Amino acid sequence: MGNGELLTTAVEEPVREPTAEEPVLELDGIAKRYGSQDVIGDLSLSVREGEILTLLGPSGCGKTTTLRLIAGLERPDAGRVRLEDETVSGEGRFVSPEDRDIGVVFQDFALFPHLNARENVAFGLQDWNAADRESRVDDLLELVGLESHGDHYPDELSGGQQQRIALARSLAPEPEMLLLDEPFSSLDVDLRVEMREEVRRIIKETGVTAISVTHDQEEALSISDRVAVMNDGDIEQIDTPQRVFQQPESRFVAGFLGHASFLAGEVRGDSVDTALGRVLRDDVHGLAHQYDGSAVDLLVRPDDVTAYPADESEADGRVVYRRYLGPTVLYRVELDDGETIECMHNHSDRIDLDERVRVRVTADHELAWFPADHREEGNGDANADSAPAGAD
Numbered sequence: 001m002g003n004g005e006l007l008t009t010a011v012e013e014p015v016r017e018p019t020a021e022e023p024v025l026e027l028d029g030i031a032k033r034y035g036s037q038d039v040i041g042d043l044s045l046s047v048r049e050g051e052i053l054t055l056l057g058p059s060g061c062g063k064t065t066t067l068r069l070i071a072g073l074e075r076p077d078a079g080r081v082r083l084e085d086e087t088v089s090g091e092g093r094f095v096s097p098e099d100r101d102i103g104v105v106f107q108d109f110a111l112f113p114h115l116n117a118r119e120n121v122a123f124g125l126q127d128w129n130a131a132d133r134e135s136r137v138d139d140l141l142e143l144v145g146l147e148s149h150g151d152h153y154p155d156e157l158s159g160g161q162q163q164r165i166a167l168a169r170s171l172a173p174e175p176e177m178l179l180l181d182e183p184f185s186s187l188d189v190d191l192r193v194e195m196r197e198e199v200r201r202i203i204k205e206t207g208v209t210a211i212s213v214t215h216d217q218e219e220a221l222s223i224s225d226r227v228a229v230m231n232d233g234d235i236e237q238i239d240t241p242q243r244v245f246q247q248p249e250s251r252f253v254a255g256f257l258g259h260a261s262f263l264a265g266e267v268r269g270d271s272v273d274t275a276l277g278r279v280l281r282d283d284v285h286g287l288a289h290q291y292d293g294s295a296v297d298l299l300v301r302p303d304d305v306t307a308y309p310a311d312e313s314e315a316d317g318r319v320v321y322r323r324y325l326g327p328t329v330l331y332r333v334e335l336d337d338g339e340t341i342e343c344m345h346n347h348s349d350r351i352d353l354d355e356r357v358r359v360r361v362t363a364d365h366e367l368a369w370f371p372a373d374h375r376e377e378g379n380g381d382a383n384a385d386s387a388p389a390g391a392d
Helices: 063-071 117-125 130-143 159-171 189-206 217-223 241-246 251-256
Strands: 023-034 037-048 052-056 078-083 086-090 102-105 177-181 209-214 226-231 234-239 261-268 271-274 277-280 295-300 305-309 317-324 328-335 340-346 356-361 369-371
Touching: 023 063, 023 209, 037 063, 037 078, 037 209, 037 234, 052 063, 052 189, 052 217, 063 102, 063 177, 063 209, 102 159, 117 130, 117 159, 130 159, 130 189, 159 189, 189 217, 209 217, 217 241, 226 241, 226 251, 234 241, 234 251, 261 340, 271 295, 277 356, 305 340, 328 356
Parallel strands: 052 209, 052 226, 102 177, 177 209
Antiparallel strands: 023 037, 023 078, 078 086, 226 234, 261 271, 261 295, 271 277, 295 369, 305 356, 317 328, 317 356, 328 340
């Protein structure tokens, strides 16, 4: 396999661990079904104080149902929800949503159209005295950068401004926890990045614990302290954004978080032999010596490999697909052994369709791997459900 060339990669910087805190929220064996359909099955999860946790997954995976169970908008069919060491669902007890000390930011913001921005923010503060209520609203309008928009009605605000008012309204009663349901999906693409950064800043400044739901991988990775990747009513992996992306624990996670190609190899001593040459064992995450002689699949993402135009004597693949993305170009290369690899290049690079190329692994971090005996039909099937080896 390969041409015997030794390929090396640099080990990445250690991932910063989230601060260990007592859990604010615990889900223990939660299950939910609608009729004969199981939507959530035996799901357990804990959320630490002050963190932003995102439930990420495809449509129908159960993430929004999980959020509704936390909020008290749905009752679990089994299991227990504990908030601040108090059972709020389960064990014969159910605490109503308004008594859970949880704020919710809905997908459509749900601002009251007949109330101006100040009145929307103050809506949940009816039990406060007038002076404290006005001071709290002033502080929150300043926090979200809309001090001069207090008299504006929702239809006079932009989408981003409406989102910030909805966030301020949810934060006004000083909830123990904040839930965000697809908070950026109704915004224009250009505004989403700006608002992700803004919402993370606001949440961190207030110190509130937050749980967000999204199907947008970039959103989840950019705003979260931890990401819980969900599939078919269960959690496939929960960890820091860096780890779920670079060290996925299943092929589903690997494929759902961006483009994923799987490069077949065989462990031989201190390296893995592949169709693209040898990769050092030290540059493959958690690949112990006990796997010597084993067949494995290395996870390579488009920025982990580079294609170079080459003559027939050096080429090992052919470009079969090219997608222009503005700053970058995504190439799909069919290797001579039948495998398919995707490569991401700078937009200034130009490789033509059907051109012969030489592909090499150029990753500057450890590569994740999976045992080849769990490989599904066809290389690169990112949704194949298999356990990893050597994962933390």
